[in-house]
Amino acid sequence: MHKRLALFLAVLFSTLAAVLGVGAGTAQAEGETVFGFLFQRKGTERVAYEGVTVAVKGPKGFTGKATSDAKGRWEVPLPGPGRYTVELDTKTLPKGVTLTDETKKSLKVEVLEGQTKPVLFPLGKSTRQVESKWSQAAQLTAEGLRFGLIIALAALGLSLIFGTTGLTNFAHGELVTLGALLTWWLSTGVVPFFPDFGGLQFFPAAAIALIVCGLFGWANDAGLWRPLRRRGTGLIAAMIVSIGMSIFLRYFYLYLFGGSTRQYPDYRGATGIDIGPISLAAVDYWSMAVAVVVLGAVIYALVNTRIGKATRAVSDNPALAAASGIDVDRVIRVVWVSGAMLAGLAGVLLGLAQGVNFQIGFQILLLIFAAVTLGGLGTAYGALVGSIVVGMFISVSTLWIPVELKNVGALGILIVILLVRPQGILGRAQRVG
Amino acid sequence: MDWQRIIINALEASVGLQAVVFALAAIGLNVHFGYTGLLNFGQSGFLAVAAYGLAVTVATFDLPFWLGIVFGLLGAVVLALLLGIPTLRLRADYLAIVTIAAAEIIRLTVRSVTFEGTFGGSDGRQGFAGGFYDLNPYPKRQYNIGEFGFNERQMWILTVGWVLVALSCLIVFLLMRSPWGRVLKAIREDEDAVRSLGKNVYSYKMQSLIIGGVLGSLGGFVYALGQASIQPDIFGTDTTFFAYTILILGGAARVASPVVGAIVFWMLLSLTDNVLNEAIDAGYISSSVINNTQVGQFRFMLVGLLLMLLMIFRPQGIFGDRREIALDAR
Amino acid sequence: MPADQTEAAAEGHTATASRPDAGSRRGRRDAAALALKDVPHEPGAPKPDPILVADGIKRQFGGLTAVDVDHVELQRGAITALIGPNGAGKTTFFNLLTGFDQPNSGIWSFNGRSLSGVAAHRVARLGMVRTFQLTKALSKLTVIENMRLGATGQRGENVFRALFRSVWGAQEREITTRADDLLERFKLDAKRQDFAGSLSGGQRKLLEMARALMVGPEMVMLDEPMAGVNPALTQSLLGHVKDLREDGMTVLFVEHDMDMVRDISDWVIVMAQGKVIAEGPPDSVMGDQRVIDAYLGSHHDAVLTEEEEQEVLAKAEEALERERAENEETAQ
Structure with a gap:
């Protein structure tokens, strides 16, 4: 098995070497500018506003002005670094469009040397309107549910892998990212190593992406984790190996994909569908439906099929399961393949919701951990419940706390819940000693 | 290719600021993980608390430099208590998750626009190191042996940094040869056994968390003072895992291993960075394959791979004795 | 340093220092037999000089009641065995008494001092020390370091004093002397500098017992001291258990x-399904119908045929293996 491990690493190395044949550079603009986009988010759709005026004042009496283009973009070149005041002329906004916070119409920014400084004016329904609190809560709950379902897909895989092998897989976020990246590559036709691939429709692209994710999950187990289990590598050592893998893959993705966030070509803009106070794009509705169906199918399989029962038996007690004739290695293999596919699906859906970047999965890794821990480590249902709780909490909490701090709230709650109920929401107390 | 430059850069990196900072961070982790078996994945949080404690005290509130150091140290102790109270009674993996979450909470909070007035948002803080460089005994000039050398500011921070590293190593050495250190090592092996022998395991783990955290926080001070500015994203999870890589490289549960690890680690990174950059500039590697900005990404890939390979093939590190390390015990 | 620690340490010291001669071995056994002569053979029987008294101890895991003990007393200076079929709750009861687990309800006291809510390490310092079913030798520490760890009231275990060897050096030498004496008695002196992880199963059991003695206990609780021990070592282990009684200690063990x-x-004392179902001297208990029913199922004859014996043994082994696997699971 030493050989296999070496083989796996050799493959890893040679892929790395092979990629050195492709890769793309990014150009950096010289000179200082401020720029921004004037738009409003409706679900995942961005409505841009053209012809809005922005004024810039700076040191030594500098003044500048710009008007937004069809994409809502405006830009003002600056004479040099320093502190500037950027003001939005609210009178030039279309009727019915306002700043979410009227006091934010004038912003002070510090521009460093050579910097292209982005300035955003948040447009939309005023957050100060008290009467819309309830409809806002409904909207946020819906968005939270969507996010929670996506986390659940990833968390279920993580939880199954943890349950059957004891591995806390820090590279799980990279499986999520892989799903999103592959789908983007396949649907745009810009595939690393296969420059003449040609673009696919979104659905076939996603389907192929999931299959590749499954294969990658299998390769993970067969090439790395099974040999390590055979060697008797400890759980903590394995966890650290997965951290190394996470770092490696994340920056490998960065190398291949670059640092920007991109949308799937078929879903760059979609119209919102209103149901009562909730406004989501059609793609959000069906991505939630897909998540529910897949989660339901996995739970059904866990309860009713032979392999599902075997999986739960192995999670419960690997030694006993092995003794009663269950092929533990096969169960783990199935869990890795399905876990990676679930994570890949989470990535595909997450890419739809917020665009694709090289660390889309890593950014939700801690939330996945929080979900799994909240539900009780290693229990599949717990992971589901924990995910929905985390998703909802993150979304709804923005009613009271700034959006940029929403993850802080969720991670804080994780710590508090561990204090009160260490076994998680659905976990059981166990005998010690 | 300018091999002389490459080698001098590598030598400077091996004793430079990053090596000091990560040696201190890894010394703290060694107390946590190497000796006590505590999976602290939030070491970057301890560095952040110290750096921001100092920067905010001096730059935001205009208080004296030494008070900033005091607040930074207090911050590290309080963080250890906050992390330890909910988790030290629980399984090891809970501590891992809570510490990594706490470090992220700290980073997201200090970079937020909401608290920009205090912490400076994503641009961070600067203008707090004056008090430190006022104490600089080195006259203003370049201190060189051949091409290898530093200016007076670098000399001052490196002197202080390496003295701190030496003192930290001494403290760890004294503690780990004592009965106190024996209890820690025993907890790493099996905490129930230690409990059955009448030791208050919870208290020892808390002491370990505090001491390791404070040692790590020294790295935060050195970084902040050495750069004379701090940004929140320096204190991301990757910083913690760099420190783990360094610790495992040197061999966990040995006094000098974090230092050896840090020196070797930063020398290696400098070598690969410089060799690649020179090779790209000289046209040996086509810039369509890898360009100068991507060298940084390559460095991270290398670290990830290094961590994997070490853990798989040489968990005892470069110099360690396989029988002594705790990593494969569970 | 709290007074109880000092006392325990001092007592342990004298206990090991004054080894009894072979003649008095009988003495302690007879004394224990005499003291227990008039105790009725029924669950929860009061003892003339109880060191440990437990009342209404109940522990539930989810819906399962693992332990439900109405009343039980342990005689000071005697060796008491706790037996029962697997899943009877013996180890859980051990965990509860020693503070490694907290009961849902119940009170218990050691030497008249209530132990409800007392943390495991304090229970040990009060003089009640346990060992574990799966030996917990600290494998990456040497044998002598394992032993030294057991000593209580060490000055060098305080983080500030630890920095100065002059403060704890002398005490360390005393502890080492005591540890070496015990190692010699347990015939582990040749292994002094070896890593505990390199010892055989039986040697680990010996080390664990010797290490427990370093605490200077009044009462020793052994969870399956013979499990996994090479038959050649069992006699010597048995001797060591008997010696504990001769040194004036009280012993409770699961076997x-x-x-x-x-x-x-x-x-x-016999437990089944979490309850104490019978008590008495060994001979009387083993003839008790309730015990035979609970413990051996239908094999109620005192003398089993060889075949039957094999079958019972296989069953017991299987159950043991399962429990061990469970434990490993939990330990993860």
Whole structure:
């Protein structure tokens, strides 16, 4: 098995070497500018506003002005670094469009040397309107549910892998990212190593992406984790190996994909569908439906099929399961393949919701951990419940706390819940000693 | 290719600021993980608390430099208590998750626009190191042996940094040869056994968390003072895992291993960075394959791979004795 | 340093220092037998000089009641065996008494001092020290370091004093001397500098017992001291358990091997399904119908055929293996 491990690493190395044949550079603009986009988010759709005026004042009496283009973009070149005041002329906004916070119409920014400084004016329904609190809560709950379902897909895989092998897989976020990246590559036709691939429709692209994710999950187990289990590598050592893998893959993705966030070509803009106070794009509705169906199918399989029962038996007690004739290695293999596919699906859906970047999965890794821990480590249902709780909490909490701090709230709650109920929401107390 | 430059850069990196900072961070982790078996994945949080404690005290509130150091140290102790109270009674993996979450909470909070007035948002803080460089005994000039050398500011921070590293190593050495250190090592092996022998395991783990955290926080001070500015994203999870890589490289549960690890680690990174950059500039590697900005990404890939390979093939590190390390015990 | 620690340390010291001669071994056994002579053979029987008294101890895991003990007393200076089929709740009861787990309800006291809510390490310092079913030798520490760890009231275990060897050096030498004496007694002196992880199963059991003695306990609780021990070592282990009584300690142990129980115990407590179902001297308990039913199922004859014996043994082994696997699971 030493050989296999070496083989796996050799493959890893040679892929790395092979990629050195492709890769793309990014150009950096010289000179200082401020720029921004004037738009409003409706679900995942961005409505841009053209012809809005922005004024810039700076040191030594500098003044500048710009008007937004069809994409809502405006830009003002600056004479040099320093502190500037950027003001939005609210009178030039279309009727019915306002700043979410009227006091934010004038912003002070510090521009460093050579910097292209982005300035955003948040447009939309005023957050100060008290009467819309309830409809806002409904909207946020819906968005939270969507996010929670996506986390659940990833968390279920993580939880199954943890349950059957004891591995806390820090590279799980990279499986999520892989799903999103592959789908983007396949649907745009810009595939690393296969420059003449040609673009696919979104659905076939996603389907192929999931299959590749499954294969990658299998390769993970067969090439790395099974040999390590055979060697008797400890759980903590394995966890650290997965951290190394996470770092490696994340920056490998960065190398291949670059640092920007991109949308799937078929879903760059979609119209919102209103149901009562909730406004989501059609793609959000069906991505939630897909998540529910897949989660339901996995739970059904866990309860009713032979392999599902075997999986739960192995999670419960690997030694006993092995003794009663269950092929533990096969169960783990199935869990890795399905876990990676679930994570890949989470990535595909997450890419739809917020665009694709090289660390889309890593950014939700801690939330996945929080979900799994909240539900009780290693229990599949717990992971589901924990995910929905985390998703909802993150979304709804923005009613009271700034959006940029929403993850802080969720991670804080994780710590508090561990204090009160260490076994998680659905976990059981166990005998010690 | 300018091999002389490459080698001098590598030598400077091996004793430079990053090596000091990560040696201190890894010394703290060694107390946590190497000796006590505590999976602290939030070491970057301890560095952040110290750096921001100092920067905010001096730059935001205009208080004296030494008070900033005091607040930074207090911050590290309080963080250890906050992390330890909910988790030290629980399984090891809970501590891992809570510490990594706490470090992220700290980073997201200090970079937020909401608290920009205090912490400076994503641009961070600067203008707090004056008090430190006022104490600089080195006259203003370049201190060189051949091409290898530093200016007076670098000399001052490196002197202080390496003295701190030496003192930290001494403290760890004294503690780990004592009965106190024996209890820690025993907890790493099996905490129930230690409990059955009448030791208050919870208290020892808390002491370990505090001491390791404070040692790590020294790295935060050195970084902040050495750069004379701090940004929140320096204190991301990757910083913690760099420190783990360094610790495992040197061999966990040995006094000098974090230092050896840090020196070797930063020398290696400098070598690969410089060799690649020179090779790209000289046209040996086509810039369509890898360009100068991507060298940084390559460095991270290398670290990830290094961590994997070490853990798989040489968990005892470069110099360690396989029988002594705790990593494969569970 | 709290007074109880000092006392415990001092007592342990004298206990090991004054080894009894072979003649008095009988003495302690007879004394224990005499003291227990008039105790009725029924669950929860009061003892003339109880060191440990437990009342209404109940522990539930989810819907399962693992332990439900109405009343039980342990005689000071005697060797008491705790037996029962697997899943009877013996180890859980051990965990509860020693503070490693908290009961849902119940009170218990050691030397008249209530132990409800007392943390495990304090229970140990009060003089009640346990060992574990799966030996917990600290494998990456040497044998002598394992032993030194056991000593209580060490000055060098305080983080500030730890920095200065001059403060704890002398005490360390004393502890080492005591540890070496014990190692010699347990015939582990040749292994002094070896990593504990390199010892055989039986040697680990010996080390764990010797290390427990370093605490200077009044009462020693052994969870399956013979499990996994090479038959060649069992006699010597048995001797060591008997020696504990001769040194004036009280012993409570869990064991499956009936011959062993009969050989060394003064009193036997039988648990089944979390309850104490019978008590008495070994011979009387083993003849008790309730015990036979609970413990051996239909094999109620005192003398089993060889075939039957094999079958019972296989069953017991299987159950043991399962429990061990469970434990490993939990330990993860």
